[in-house]
Amino acid sequence: MEITLAILKPSAVERCLIGEIISRIQRKGLVISGMKMMQLDEKILREHYAHLVDKPFFPSIVKSMTASPVVVMAIRGVEAVRVFREMTGVTNGRNAAPGTLRGDFCMSGQANIVHASDTVENAKTEVDRFFRPDEIFDWLPADVDYYYGPDELDN
C-alpha cells in the first residue's frame, strides 16, 4: 500500500469543512494512518512549496497557509497517491471537476482547501516532513477485507 499526505488548508479549517473532507476520505476506503492539527510557518512552507518559492505570489501562499492551524493527514491505500490526487481535483477550484473536493467545495486557485501529494516519491518526503515515525500508525480497519478483493490488498 502507498501512503500520501493531505493538508486540510486554512480555507477548509476556517470554513469548518474538515469533518466533511475526512468523511469523504474514509467513505472512499482510504485509511487514516496519522492525523494532527498544526500551525505552519514560513520555514516549513519554503520546503513544502520549494517549487514556488521564487514566484511573485509565494508571500500570498505563506499568508493564506498560516492564517489558521491546518490539519495534516497521512492516508494509506492501494495507489493512494493517485487516488487521493484525483479526489482532490485540479489546482483551481473553479476548474476542478464536480465530485472532487476542490470542485465541490471551493471557488479559488489559492484558497483551494486541500493539498495532495503528486507523486509516490514526493508523498514519502512530505509525510516525513510533517510526521514523526511514531505518529504514523500501521493499522487497518476491521472491515478492510470488504474494501478490496483478496489479491488487491497485497499491492
Ligand code: ADP
Ligand atoms: P497543487 O496544490 O494543485 O499541487 P501547485 O503545486 O502548483 O498545485 O501549487 C501549490 C499551491 O500554491 C496551490 O494549491 C495553491 O494554493 C497555490 N498556488 C498555485 N498557483 C498559484 C497562483 N498562481 N496564485 C496563487 N496561489 C497559487
